Amino acid sequence: MLVRYPRAGRRDIAHRQNLLRVRGRSLAWLPPLLLLVCVTVADFGTGGEFRMISWIVLVPGIAAAICGVWGTAVFGMLALITYVAADSAWPYQYQTGLPDLILVAAGGVLATLACGVRLRGEQRMLHMMRIAETTRRTVLRPMPPGWGDLEQAAVYLAADLDARVGGDFYDIQPSPHGTRVLLGDVQGKGLGAVEAAAALLGTFREAGYHEADLATVAARLETRMLRHRGHTAALGRSDGDRFATAVLLGFPVAGPAVVEVAIFGHDPPLAVGPDGVRSLPDGDGLPLGLCELTGADGMPTVRRVPLAPGETLLLVTDGVTEARDAAGVFYPLVDEVARAVAVDPRTADPDRLVAFVRDGTLRHSAGYLADDTTIFAVRPRPRAVETPVRGRSQSSGPPLQS
Template sequence: MSGAVGRPVSGGGGQRLLDRYPRAGRRDAVQRHQLLRVRGHSVAWLPPLLLLAAVVGADYVTGPDFRMISWVVLVPGIAAAICGIAGTAAFAVLAPIVYLIADALLPHQYDAGAADLVLAALGGILATLACVVRVRGEEHILRMRDIAETTRRTVLRPLPPGFGGLDHAAVYLAADTDARVGGDFYDIQPGLHGTRVLLGDVQGKGLTAVETAAALLGTFREAGYHEADLRTVAERLETRMIRHRGHYEELGFPDGDRFATAVLLGFPEDAPDAVDVVVLGHEPPLVVGPRGVRPFPDADGLPLGLGELAAAAGPPPVQRVSLAAGETVLMTTDGVTEARDAGGCFYPLATEVARAVAADPRTAEPSRLVAYVRDGTLRHCGGRLADDTTVFAVRRRA
């Protein structure tokens, strides 16, 4: 993923777009401080130094009725916000020294007295203490980010290029600015009976949603490898969801109604021009190719965990859809389809993709397609993601 969690996608324009929407791009306080670097060297000391010089210059040109030199107390405060502990301490010492020198060199009628000197010294001490608190908080953020990154790589494992005979690309944007992984999940699993693909969305957010996604992915990786029938894989996922939910109910957690929507694909080896699909309460995928965009057939499958409510036992039957060479299967979670603009209108995914493919057939390539949908979603909602957003595109390798 570019600027977010997930698999990289091509295109520098997408990164610039994420820079415009820092919430979607996961830019935190630690990353913002990296902006105060030039050729690898920190220039965080420059703003407080310029402020110090500006205060002295302003004090020189103002009259005795408007003293400015006492404003040096602001300098350590600015340093505390952007500099390290050592830099802030240096400005905490420098500010009173400059105060003494300026007060001594300026004409006698501009003397300010010892009260402002004590204020400057006390301000420097408080600014240094504030900087210590800030730096420790940023170190905590870095540790938590490392933990979140490890969790992400465990749940959403990196997928090698051409994995399972598929060209693929994915991007994941977490709606929670403090998180790097949520309830969206996806994976590719080559197996004894062809390659299987899964994309899903767990109801709710938080760590319990992440744990549910991890449980379903673990089952998919085993069942997708061994089971000959794609419908059996869906049944295994349904059973895992019920067992996982029951475990949480036994622990007394209020997640007894949790469920997950999912799209399960199978690329059979004996049918290179087709793809099998089971849709479980999810938005049907789109087939995107140089000739246009067409949706998968509607399905009436219920989400994982709610299968007992179906009129017929078990998941819906497997549907086989023709898939020509060069056509890509595009799957998204509701973070895309339910993205709203300022007027409350949903993002017209199929219409926008069809327009893009008509203008440039290369947009159907997985990496280009994922980047286009990502950028279109962010533009449509102005970077205000209401839900975790995943875009996943796969197609057979030529």
């Protein structure tokens, strides 16, 4: 599976610190040391009427931004000692005297305190990033290659980079009745959307395994969304009316190459193959949480759609379909994918397809994502068909892997 794609120009704390390292050794001490030397040399290179040695107070300030507490304290002492030595070398009438001495000393103390506050804030930020990453891996669990006998790849781009997770969700659940796939988008943003996505995924992982009928899995998802809305409403929260669009797929264990599709108010998947791009039939179901408005008629119809050899199902959320350029033009997903497949049929491979759509979306929107964006591609592995040859069986396709 492809990892989450970082937005251009955005670096976390660990990466920023790596920029100050060469072959594993920290060079954070080099900028303040160079500044210390430059200020001292400049002070001796100017006349007595224009003294620059007081600028040495900047040295511990620079160290506070990139060094540790002890390093900043050392540069504060070096700045103070250098100031006294440099100022004493001038005749009395040109010495800056006690006021600047107090300034340099106070600057070193304040810089050391500021460095301590900075490091404490960075540690807290790293801790929050680890919590966010754990939450992301819990909601959007990593899937091993070939999970559920499907070739798959996914990219998730959160509109809120600090949160790292939002209302988009997807998963694959193998079962005795076939492999089930779910992709969806919870209305709204924030922790409430994450909470609803986690509730739906939990139900999908249980119902997708135990239930033989895909329509029953769909009904369980609708019930879970209603229960979640009722719980949040009982808590008096203002986000108790959330709903979610979703696509539910089922790949039967045996039989012809078909996929079962149930759509809850979401854009239908695209079937991408060497022969081109086609859209699966539009769904007739309402979003999850709204099906009760029309009773049983609001539940989606489960359709069986044949799949051609080598076709990959591409599922995206509205972060892709609603991505706009500077002129307000939507990203032409179907046209772009069709053009790419015509040039290189290997673009239909799940990993290549997801990477192509990811790059195209970011390029079209100039890196600005107004909503969470999920790109998910799945393709059934080729099935082995046994044919007897001289009393022995010979596989006409590659063997299945466990």
